[in-house]
Amino acid sequence: MQRLTFELDRDFVELNQLLKLTGLCDSGGAGKQLVASGAVRVDGVVELRKTCKIHAGQRVTIGGAEIEVLPAR
Template sequence: MEIIKIKDDFIKLGQAMKLAGLADEGAEAKSLIQDGLVKVNGETDARRGRKLYEGDIFSFDGKDVKIVK
């Protein structure tokens, strides 16, 4: 499981995908999220603006990424 460390209270899902290297640009992240290919805490979420907080885990293409502060 990959770890993303954040400085603020949250990070948006699209930004987190780019930071984790799962999307090259925002448009790609948006498309993947809206197509229902990304799960947050085990549930599909189609909002790229979804806020992720410490302890949240998102998954894409068999890779899990955990948010830590």
């Protein structure tokens, strides 16, 4: 499994934007489509809310990739 980390520079990031910012999709719109398809899990649970707020400490998985969201340093 490909493991990625994403360091927040604010309180949260929207799920579709996280997918774009980590390079797992080309745009926020493509991220919304991935979420709507049921392919994205947040902390092990399928997430269908495209703009779900993702906070530090959460893990997002899609296909063979996992994103660990870290607090700002």
